[in-house]
Amino acid sequence: MTTLPGKPISFWLDSTAETSFPKMENVTVDVAIVGAGITGITAAYLLKKAGKTVALIEAQQIAASASGHTTAKVTSLHQLIYADLIDKIGENKARLYGESNQAGVEFVASIVEQEGIDCDFQRNDTYSFAENKDNLDKVKQEYDAAVKLGLPAEFVTETTLPFEIAGAVKFNNQAQFHVRKYLLYLANTIPGEGSYVFEDSRVQSVTEGNPCKISANNTTLQATDVLLTTHLPIMDQGLFFAKTYPQRSYIIGAKIDRAKAPEGMYIGVGKNYHSIRTTPTEDGGLLLLIGGGGHKVGSKSETEESYLELERYAHSHFGIDKIDYRWSSQDYKSFDRLPYIGKLTPGNEHIYVATGFSLWGMSKGTMAGMLLSDLILDQKNSWADLYDSLRATPFVTQESIKNNLDVGIHWVGDRFKGIQDWSTDDVKPGEGKIITLKGEKVGVYKDEMGRVTAVNATCPHLACIVNWNSAEKSWDCPCHGGRFTCEGKVIQGPPVKDLELKSI
Ligand code: FES
Structure with a gap:
């Protein structure tokens, strides 16, 4: 049997206390929010502030699933996307994508400041780097596209990484934080004045009506509107399971000397890329996080190799011999690379969804929480059309055909x-x-x-x-x-x- 390196738990979970909110009760609220990750918690926070009563309902522990297993980079630089978006959906829509994700970054920064949240928040630069000349053209194209869209981009060939790179697109003044410290703070503002946070309550069904009925643990909760912020919606009617595909990836954490640690947040481009950042630890040290090894869920059984590859990379690129943590993460990629945010189905009045964050859930999850809140409050939002969950779905992209074919092959x-x-x-x-x-x-x-x-x-x-x-x-x-x-x-x-x- 293979011995894997590090403690098998996300650093974000290991360095925060467990939560103990009650199980779902038979109450009536304005908005029920099913799924307490960054989208659900952000929406609940905003809606309560706007005077709505909310019930945030989580199947397990809040902020512990996808949001508790991220690298927690809050940035509008999403590896390589802007050149592709300009090509596929045009400059205006690509600009809106950049603006909305940048708004997600600034929202986190302003809430941390306004509320005084102690969550290791730090302004930092992000980089998408080509380790060798093979992918340099793509990085340069991304830089050109980002500049065209007015995003805070630079092209650089020098970084504080302890190895040479061929070039990188850099976004200035992005952010990193301890995601669970941030989300637990926001979640703790919700209970009271007719609002609730419920845990250990797996919702089995949602029935639309006046009011909507939400069932979990043999209890029914009533709400005027329902937000399904469960990563992938738990209701199948919108067919979001066929408009996205699930991807797993792996992260290790290792103590690193401050003198040797890189500044900034990094992601490689091309095949077998790695994601790199550091985060402070309670003992005053620094933990280097390295992510990678992505593959479609269920497509690989011997997943130990993904951790072992990260261990080898930490050793060869950072001289690290001891790994402290290991965990894995899952996200849903949409075929047009845009999230789906809006109504569950065309005939649906009161049930909303947000999904398909395509591995960049901190900015997109925050932005989705803001947009869902605006939709409920009937406030105009200039991103609503771009991310409309009911938009014509690109079922006929090369990737979507292959994916849905793969599903059929697995099924049979x-x-x-x-x-x-x-x-x-x-x-x-x-x-x-x-x-x-x-x-x-x-x-x-x-x-x-x-x-x-x-x-x-x-x-x-x-x-x-x-x-x-x-x-x-x-x-x-x-x-x-x-x-x-x-x-x-x-x-x-x-x-x-x-x-x-x-x-x-
Ligand atoms: S998750 Fe859809 S069939 Fe298993």
Whole structure:
């Protein structure tokens, strides 16, 4: 069995206290917000300030899922996007994309200042860098595009990274923070005066009406409007699961001497790129965060290699020998690279969604919270049309065709996978495998003590067969990114039901 480096927990979670908000109660509010990550919490904060009563409802712990596993860079520089957007949607829309994400950065900065939030907030520059000449042209094109759009860009060939680069586009005066310290502060302003934060309350259904009804834990909450800010909407009607695809990535954290630490936040371009930043620790030190190893959810079973590659990179590029943390993250990419923010369906009056942040959730999640709040308050917002969730969807991009084809292939092809005549010896301790038992696909996990847990391997969302993820010890669905613990409990994604336990 491979020994992985570092403590298997996100630094953001490890360095903040657990929260303990109550379970959902039978109350009535103006706005129910399902999903307490950066979008939901930002919207709840703004709506309460505007005089609405809100209920923020989280399936597990607030600010602990996608928002608790990010690199927490707050920037409008999204690796390489502006040249592509100008090409695909034109200069005016590309400019709005830049302005809205820059507004997300400035919103965080102004709230931190106004509220005096202690969250390691720091203004910093961000860089998209080409390590060698292969990708230099793309970086230069991105710089030209950003300048054309009025964004705070420079082209540089020198950085404080401890290795040479061919060139980088740099955005000045962006920001980084401790995402959970920031979000927990905002969330703590919500309870009271008819508003609530609920945890450990997985919403099973939302019914639109006057009022809307939200069910979780055998309780029903009523609300005039509902925001689904669950990463990917838990309701299928808007088909957002088919307009996006799920991507996993990996992060390690390692103590680094201040003298050797780079200033700024970085992301490489091209294949096998890495994301780099530092963050202060409680003992006065500095933790270097390195991310990378991205792949589609469920497309890879031996995920340990992703962490080992990051460990090798930390050693070869920063001289680091000891890794302190490791964690992984998941996000949904939209095919036109724009998030979907707005109504769930055309016939829908009261249910709103935000999804498809395509790996840049800090600026886009904040911006989505601002936009959702404006939509509820009936305030004009100049980004609404660009991100309209009901816009014509580019189902026919090369990527969308390939992705939806992949989903079909998994749906059909995975039914032929699985060991037929198996014995418990086929599964090693610490390992999970799909077996076929009386024609049914079963996920079998054997823990280190040799105890076997078996689950129905058919995903309760739309019936794809889950795959084993060895580094996270989870069952991951290759179709739309639903993930489950080795005991079958839902971790994330569109499924709202657990995998059924089987006795074998
Ligand atoms: S997440 Fe959609 S079928 Fe599993």
